[in-house]
Amino acid sequence: MKPKFKTRQAWEQAQTLMQPTLIRVVDQLRQRVDESPWEGEYEDVEEPLPGFQLRLQQGDRTHVLNLWDLCFQVCCLNYPAPHSIDADPEVDLDLQLLDAAGEVEWNILDEKVRQVLATTFATLESSP
Template sequence: MKPRFATIETWQQADLLMQPAFIRLIDNLRKQLDASTWRGQYRDVQVWADDIPDETKARVFELQQQLETAPPEQAAEIEKTLSHLPSPYPGYELQLEKNDRQIKVDLWALCYQICFRSQDGEWSDDFPVEVDTSLFDETGEVDWNLLEDKTKRIVEQVFDRLPLE
């Protein structure tokens, strides 16, 4: 899910919060990994909207591959075709491994959990996000201590839910 904002003010609050939240997230994940028997590897992934058919995704991927080696005149035509197709947005995952188990953790979803309010930890494209304004101090600046505490709780929940073996 890409967050949708109802107002410019909500977008501005998210803009202030997202980068520091992501930095705190990565730092807290590192600390948990250091104390854990799980190994972790970060990966860039492509994220698609839910309504994009697999055939369209495959076509876009195929064109992207062709574009890497296409001569300039053919590249222009491929780029034109790609401009009319949906495109993925960048995502980031932490792939956790232990013994024969692999678990993928969506880092943007965790960051959204930190930055946005939700009753059930889920968001949909149907409704705009609501920034967790409790993470700001009375002057409108990010409260680093509250941000750290919330991030730490969410990361601990991720590791608490991992299988023991």
């Protein structure tokens, strides 16, 4: 789902964060999949946003992770769960991810990506 930002400035700040976040998410996903019993395969998707999803398989269990949803979870404070009823949520950007000059805070970004992916994989392990 595509979030709505409350201000134009927040949208512009999100533009600054999304590419570095996507790169960090993909890199850390690769590491997590390599270290886990899951096998992963990327697939192109067109809806709701063009991009990629990661199909994870472990035996007869399959889970699909939308990369944009993961990136929005990292970049936003209040991004809803991927299967939420709210199709166009209004969100607040996590301003800790940017310094006073509007540049990416790389260490904070890396840690937030780790947290989001840890939560995501913990949820996968506990679901049928």
